[in-house]
Amino acid sequence: MENKAKITLYGLSMSTCTQRVIAALTEKGLSFKLVSIDFAGGEHKSKNYLEEKNPFGVIPVLIDENGFKVYESRAICRYLETQYKGKGAELIPTKDAKAQGLFEQAASTEISYFDPYASGIVFERVFKKMKGQGEADETKVAEYKKQLNTNLDVYEKILSKQPYLAGETFTLADLFHLPYGAWLVKLGEGNFFESRPHVKQWWDKITARVSWKTVQAME
Ligand SMILES: N[C@@H](CCC(=O)N[C@@H](CS)C(=O)NCC(=O)O)C(=O)O
Structure with missing residues (x-):
C-alpha cells in the first residue's frame, strides 16, 4: 500500500543517527516515509544532496509536512518534540x-x-x-x-x-x-x-x- 505519510526522513534504517530519529518519530506516534539514501553510490555526497538536503553530506535529514527541513539527528528529535507537543510521549519535560x-x-x-x-x-x-x-x-x-x-x-x-x-x-x-x-x-x-x-x-x-x-x- 502507498505510504501517504507527510513527514519524510532521508536516511537508512541501519544507520545509527537515522535510528535515533525513527525511535523519536515512533515515540511521538508520527507516521513517516523513510527514503533510503544510496550510500554505496555516494548519493549523500552528490551536489544535489549537499545543496538540497545536508551541506555536511551525512544522513539523516527530515522534511516535515509543512516543508520545514532539519538535519542533525538530535536536533531533528528536539524539533519533533516541540512541533508535535501533546502527541505521543512527552520527550522533553517543560513543566518548569x-x-x-x-x-x-x-x-x-x-x-x-x-x-x-x-x-x-x-x-x-x-x-x-x-x-x-x-x-x-x-x-x-x-x-x-x-x-x-x-x-x-x-x-x-x-x-x-x-x-x-x-x-x-x-x-x-x-x-x-x-x-x-x-x-x-x-x-x-x-x-x-x-x-x-x-x-x-x-x-x-x-x-x-x-x-x-x-x-x-x-x-
Ligand atoms: N551529528 C550527525 C552525524 C550524522 C552522521 O555522521 N551520519 C552518518 C550515518 S550514521 C553518515 O551519514 N555518515 C556518512 C559519512 O560520514 O560520509 C547527526 O547526529 O545526525
Whole structure:
C-alpha cells in the first residue's frame, strides 16, 4: 500500500543517527516515509544532496509536512518534540525551568560522556573497515573503553537515585543512547550495562520500549 505519510526522513534504517530519529518519530506516534539514501553510490555526497538536503553530506535529514527541513539527528528529535507537543510521549519535560534544565543536563551528559566513547569503539570496530579506513586501532578502543567505564560509573550513581537520566520520566536524553548502546551490545560489550545494576535496569527499560523494538524490526 502507498505510504501517504507527510513527514519524510532521508536516511537508512541501519544507520545509527537515522535510528535515533525513527525511535523519536515512533515515540511521538508520527507516521513517516523513510527514503533510503544510496550510500554505496555516494548519493549523500552528490551536489544535489549537499545543496538540497545536508551541506555536511551525512544522513539523516527530515522534511516535515509543512516543508520545514532539519538535519542533525538530535536536533531533528528536539524539533519533533516541540512541533508535535501533546502527541505521543512527552520527550522533553517543560513543566518548569528546573525540569527543562535537568533534561538539558542529561542530554549534554549523553553527548559529552557517552557518545564520543561508544561511537569511537563502534567506529574502530565496525565502520572504519566499512569506510575502507583500515583495521581497528585497539589502543584507541582500550582508551575509549576505559573512559566509558569511568563515565558509566557516574551513570550508576545517578541512576541509583532516579529511574531515568533526566529524572522520573523517559526523555530524549535516554533515547539518544539507544543506537550506539545497542551496537556495543552487538559487539559483545554488553557488560558496560550488565555490570552496573542501576544502569542495567535503565538499559533494559529503554531497550524494551516499542519505539526501539520498531527500530530493530526495520534493520
Ligand atoms: N551529528 C550527525 C552525524 C550524522 C552522521 O555522521 N551520519 C552518518 C550515518 S550514521 C553518515 O551519514 N555518515 C556518512 C559519512 O560520514 O560520509 C547527526 O547526529 O545526525
